[in-house]
Amino acid sequence: MGKTIAEKILSEHSGKDVSAGDYVVVNLDFMYMPDTSSPLTIDLLREFKMDRAQYPERTVFMFDHCVPAPRMEMANWHKKVRQFAEQVGAKVHDVGDGILHQVAAESYIEPGWIVVGGDSHTCTGGAFGALATGMGSTDLGVAIAQGKTWMRVPETLKFQVGGEMPRGVYPKDLILYIIGQITADGATYHAMEFCGSTIETMDMEGRLTLCNMAVEAGAKFGIVASDEKTREFLRTHGREKAYREVRPDPDAVYEKTFEIEATTLTPVVSHPHQVDNVKSIEEVEGTSIDQVFVGSCTNGRAGDLRLVASILNGKKRHPHTRLVVIPASRRVYLECLEEGIIKALVQAGAAVNSPGCGPCAGIHLGILGENERCLSTTNRNFHGRMGDPSSFVYLASPATAAATALHGKITDPRKVL
């Protein structure tokens, strides 16, 4: 019987021939954590006298949610993590390097790997044909100390997407559409495999956006088979040697297959306060917006900022709508600086902050006040996610974000392209 990508990689790593429903213990290729969950991991490792790293060279701590430290407490978390990383020989990406999933994509993740991260959006890395999933502080602690973890081999849902996406429609619209269809728990405990001609022609940035949001449907993994696009991305990031082909067997068994015709898609918006509350742009157009945020591990990459800058091109944001932009990583930031994208954004009235998560998790750098509405390129719109519990978050593509920033209300990007 053929295997899905998840079954293949879990079989390889456990040394057994496994299929969906089996439980396995697997060796880990890469473990990484943000500054929010690592302090608790470190406390636990110390408490249980397991403060060591089985594979220090594969253990990475990233500072991203609270950078530069907005409060004393967080400055002290950072101190604790730096000290621990030094003690166990693990690597640190300090303030300004970027959001953990972006840094992991640029510098570490390889096709065929099993990756665990102390953050729910670790599934982003599945874009490489890898298995990457988020876990809590205890699981990560044990993973760091033992170099392995346990997993249940998931059933896989296949998303077969064909055709060219229409003008004004982006990978963000596609994944929001899918989540709207299957709902926020439609893929719980499952792997989501994205394939078909639309995915084959999609660049790595788009694939990262798709896999990033798999967890918003409850999935354990979002996965795209590796191919020439993967190789090209690895090559431009100085890691071509890491390339290998990872694909499902032609006769792999899927729990369910969803067929999507990309040519019929339109721009969509996820309405507060649930990600699966997805509406067409027409239904929400005209809603006044206090802040537009462009950034995050979902849509803070160079292509996203380039698109926003090209739409704003020489114009100014609406006077009543703040525009906050945060490049996802130092590499993205540099690329945008060199291309003049940052300059164009600043001239258009954006507040550009240094790489990190910023307002996405409601910590700092643009959190919302009472009853304020934000249109955001991020991945979650839960109650109070970006600030005051009475505020509203609308999720959309960078193009919709740019159109909205220009007009001060939710605007169909096809009108400004």
Next chain:
Amino acid sequence: MILRGKAWKFGDGISTDHVQPGKYFHLRGNLPELAKHVLEGAREDFPALFAPGDFVVGGRNFGLGSSREHAPTIIKLAGLGAVLAKSFARIFFRNAINVGLPLVICDTDQIQEGDELEVDLEAGIVRNTSRGAEIPFSPLPPFMVRILNDGGLFYHIRKHGDFQIE
């Protein structure tokens, strides 16, 4: 193990942001203090309402969202006995077992706010003593029961030196 307490009802889709609101981010280094705000994001006065051993009773997809383990940890630290829901989000599910917080997947429509419950984890039965109803549930996978009985994943590893999955 039989747990007894009163039911506090919550709806579908209670996220980890509801359990540990983002505005208390800075308290993450101080878990007892953070626990004083448990579930405030879903019900502002909740921390003042419940008694030790009481149950959180949710609907579908309890614990979705962020991987923050602080969410199940503060439910346990605050003295709540278990979380009952129709389904749980994956990461929350693992985290809860890892920190020794019992979870029960059952038909929570049969439970109303204030009902007195007895949860028999071994037998897989929730007895709703206020209504004289018995709600069956499937026990957790044996490996997860072992982790729970050991007190959580770190205790499990300390005791056995490795995952006892077989």
